[in-house]
């Protein structure tokens with residue numbers, strides 16, 4: 001029996017009052033598109049209204065931390081503040097150390113943003129050694145793993161609601 005992975009959600013959270021931002025990188029488009037679709041589908045299944053799911057893009061995963069901060073501030077200025085952000089990126093190891101440096105910097109800074117912005121900033125970055133690993137985690141290989149974008153959508157709703165009372 002599989003021991004890894006996210007257990008069942010502890011309760012079905014009502015996302016109908018939430019406004020969620022999805023900021024995705026544009027590298028590895030096929031995989032990104034599947035992850036975004038999975039996150040959006042999960043958000044909608046938890047009651048988040050279509051008009052309250054705001055999708056924006058940045059060039060690559062390295063831009064996700066600062067892009068998320070700018071995105072958050074822009075939505076706040078517009079009077080439509082975000083309750084959570086899901087940064088989505090796909091990093092695939094190449095032949096140099098570029099991958100390691102971007103993974104490390106992006107991960108650290110996205111974690112820091114939770115505390116800086118005081119809203120949930122979900123870790124939606126795949127850090128894969130092969131294209132196949134990334135495809136499997138985007139639900140693109142039938143029978144192999146599942147679309148991790150769904151987990152990220154569920155985490156955004158739970159974290160935006162759970163401790164807000």
Ligand SMILES: O=Nc1c(NC[C@H](O)[C@H](O)[C@H](O)CO)[nH]c(=O)[nH]c1=O
Pocket residue numbers: 025026027028059060061062063089090091092093098099102
């Ligand atoms: O190199 N590989 C990748 C990548 N590089 C670009 C980087 O994120 C950034 O956009 C540029 O360095 C400009 O700042 N970005 C990804 O999302 N995935 C990759 O696999």
